[in-house]
Structure formats: C-alpha cells, structure tokens
Amino acid sequence: MVTGVTATAMASAQAVVTTADFSELVQQVTPAVARVNVTKTVSEAELAQAQTAELLRQFFGDRLRIPDQAATPAIEHAYGTAFFVTADGYMLTNHHVVEGADKITVTLNDRTELDATLVGSDERSDVAVLKVSGNQFPALPIGDSNALKVGEPVLAIGSPFGFDYSASAGIVSAKSRSFSRDTSVPFIQTDVALNPGNSGGPLFNQRGEVIGINSRIFSGTGGYMGLSFSIPIDAAMDIYEQLKTDGEVVRAYLGIYPQDIDRNLAEAYNLDRPQGALLTRVSPDSPAQKAGLKPGDIILQYNEVQIMRASDLLNLLNRAKPSDSFRAQIQR
Incomplete structure (x- = not known):
C-alpha cells in the first residue's frame, strides 16, 4: 500500500515538470514580430557622451554606433524589436529603442x-x-x-545582437518588480535569455498571448545574466490607448510617499503579517491630504484590491487618470 502511494506521487511530480514545447507557437506568432531599425543624427560630442553613459545604463544597450569619419555630425544606428497589436499597422516597442529617431523602419519576417x-x-x-x-x-x-x-513558462522572440527572430524560453521568476527610479511599471521578472536587440519584443504565455514587452536586464557585462524584466501588457495597453488617442500620457497625482511594511512595523501596527503601504509623508494641499490621509496611515486596500507592498499601490495609482476617485481601507 505504501509503495503504491509513493509511485503515484512520483508519477504526478514527473508530469508537472514536463518541459514546455514552444515549436508550434514560434511558427504561429513569428509573422507578427518585426525588427526595428532606427537612424539618428548626432554630433560627435553627443556620440562620445552617449557611449560613456551606455556603460552605466541598466537598460538594454541597443545601440550600434557607426560614426561617419568623413563628416560631422555622426550617424547612429539603433535596432530593437516590435510587434503588431492591430491589423491596420499599429505596433508596440520600447521608448528607448526609438528615442531621438530621425527615421524608423521595420523589417518583417518575409524581409519586407x-x-x-x-x-x-x-x-x-x-x-x-x-x-x-x-x-x-x-x-x-x-x-x-x-x-x-x-514558475509559469514564457517565450520571447526578438533580434538579439541583430540575429532576427531568435526565440528564447524560461519561466516567470517574480511579479511586480519595481525600481527606485522607475515606479510606474510593475515589471515581470523572468529568466528568459534577453540581450541587446530584444528590447520591445513580445513575451508570450503558452497560449500564444502577449503578456509583456521585453524591456531591460540587470547585467554587469551588458549581456544576459539571468535577470530579465518585461513590462506587463496590461500596463502597456493603457499607455498604448493614451498615445494612440492623444499622443501623450497623462498621469494622476495623489501626493503620498509610501513604503513597505516589514515584520517590525507589522508587529507595531498589530497586523497579522507584513502587508500594506505605510504613508511616510503626505504632501500639503494634495488630494491625499484633502481626502483625510495622514502620515503613519497604512493603506491595506485600494478599490477592494489588497495592497501587499508599496509598489502595488504605486502601480495602481500610476494607471489612474486625473479626476479618478477610489476607496481605500486604512489602518491608523
């Protein structure tokens, strides 16, 4: 009897860890992915400054600079990836891929x-x-x-180092990753191999649906080291709708400075576990102050959405529109 139970458990475990096969999915989605080629005119001084700054950037280094030695200014060539979101030609990519572009072209998989x-x-x-x-x-x-x-398997397609339509797969490592200098996006962290040129490309789930835009890596060498970050497609589509309609993005302002709750703060506030966003500061005359929020308040829910970390709250606020209202559950 014990042997039978053990055998069943082992068989079940083996079924769970079966490697995902993305071969059919790659053939299905590749025609909707394109290489982005960007040309930008820069001065020699700007070129030298950009090359120095590139060593310190944590964004993808998607710039292959080819100075024209016979003339000033120089010509900068950049490349990345984009993908179609509508049948009439609208595409998504990264801002840093097309930033400052004088000319943008896309190359489809049939070389059009x-x-x-x-x-x-x-x-x-x-x-x-x-x-x-x-x-x-x-x-x-x-x-x-x-x-x-x-832990869910995911697939990326892009043009790393100019090698067009390269596929790489991995798993979701974490969700809602935020960075101190960029809190407007709750990044999806994966271990998918991404390199310069993957920027702007799609991240797929096993059903062939886009669930992210590949945006950045953390690396000490400029290449893949196991930490890749993608913009959640839900947030990206909000930005897409605003850019398509108005050409710009307008964000709401609340006037709060939240921080995470650690174990010591949870005990001090008699919380069952570390959760919520502690308001360390509320700006004078801000919407938050006028609504009655005070420093020391802990926001536990936003429109019935549970807040586990400060980044959860910031991500929701960054997707809000000016004049939007919300109900918050707080602990004071």
Whole structure:
C-alpha cells in the first residue's frame, strides 16, 4: 500500500515538470514580430557622451554606433524589436529603442521593409507606439498579465545582437518588480535569455498571448545574466490607448510617499503579517491630504484590491487618470 502511494506521487511530480514545447507557437506568432531599425543624427560630442553613459545604463544597450569619419555630425544606428497589436499597422516597442529617431523602419519576417511613424512614446513606462501603412497585418492576441503565475513558462522572440527572430524560453521568476527610479511599471521578472536587440519584443504565455514587452536586464557585462524584466501588457495597453488617442500620457497625482511594511512595523501596527503601504509623508494641499490621509496611515486596500507592498499601490495609482476617485481601507 505504501509503495503504491509513493509511485503515484512520483508519477504526478514527473508530469508537472514536463518541459514546455514552444515549436508550434514560434511558427504561429513569428509573422507578427518585426525588427526595428532606427537612424539618428548626432554630433560627435553627443556620440562620445552617449557611449560613456551606455556603460552605466541598466537598460538594454541597443545601440550600434557607426560614426561617419568623413563628416560631422555622426550617424547612429539603433535596432530593437516590435510587434503588431492591430491589423491596420499599429505596433508596440520600447521608448528607448526609438528615442531621438530621425527615421524608423521595420523589417518583417518575409524581409519586407516598411517605413514607420512614431505615434507617441512614453519614457517613464518605456513604451512607444509605431504605425506602418497597410492592413491585414497579423496582430497578436493580448493576454492578461495579472493572471501570470510565478514558475509559469514564457517565450520571447526578438533580434538579439541583430540575429532576427531568435526565440528564447524560461519561466516567470517574480511579479511586480519595481525600481527606485522607475515606479510606474510593475515589471515581470523572468529568466528568459534577453540581450541587446530584444528590447520591445513580445513575451508570450503558452497560449500564444502577449503578456509583456521585453524591456531591460540587470547585467554587469551588458549581456544576459539571468535577470530579465518585461513590462506587463496590461500596463502597456493603457499607455498604448493614451498615445494612440492623444499622443501623450497623462498621469494622476495623489501626493503620498509610501513604503513597505516589514515584520517590525507589522508587529507595531498589530497586523497579522507584513502587508500594506505605510504613508511616510503626505504632501500639503494634495488630494491625499484633502481626502483625510495622514502620515503613519497604512493603506491595506485600494478599490477592494489588497495592497501587499508599496509598489502595488504605486502601480495602481500610476494607471489612474486625473479626476479618478477610489476607496481605500486604512489602518491608523
């Protein structure tokens, strides 16, 4: 009897860890992915400054600079990846891929080259919207990044180092990763191999739905070291709609400075566990102060959404529109 139970448990475990096969999915989605080629005119001084700054950047180094020795200014060539979200030619990519571009072209997988227009770009979220002329493009289905689970297999397609339509797979390592200088995006962390040129490319779930835009890596060498970050498609589509409609992104302002709750703070506030966002400061005459929020308050829920970390609250606020209202559950 004990042997039978053990055998069943082992068989079940083996079934769970079966490696995902993305071969059919790659063939299905590749036509909707394109290489982005950017040309920018820069002075020699700007070029030297940008090359120095590139060594310190934690964004992808997607710039392959080819100075024209015979003339000043120099020509900068950049490359990245984009993908279709509508059949009439709207595409998503990263802001840092097309930043400062004089000319943008996209190359499809059948080697068709199309001129692209920059509809709008948002530095804070690192999302940009492109438009090419035509119709009946193979738009990709949009998934639900909120439904992602840590450990779930994911697939990326892009042009690392110019090697077009390279596929790489991995798992979701963590969700809602935020950075001190960029709190507007709750990044999806994966161990998918991403390198310069993958920027702006799609991150897929096993159903072939886009659940993220590949945006950055952490690396001491400029190449992949196991830490890759993607913009959740839910947040990216919010930015897309604003850029497509208005050409710019407008964000709401509340006037709070939240921090995470650790174990000691949880005990001090008689919380069952570390959760919520502690308000360390509320700006004078801000919407938060007028609503009655005070320093020391802990926000536990935002419109019935449970807040576990300060980043959860900031991510919700960054997707709010001016004049939006919300109900908060707080502990004072």
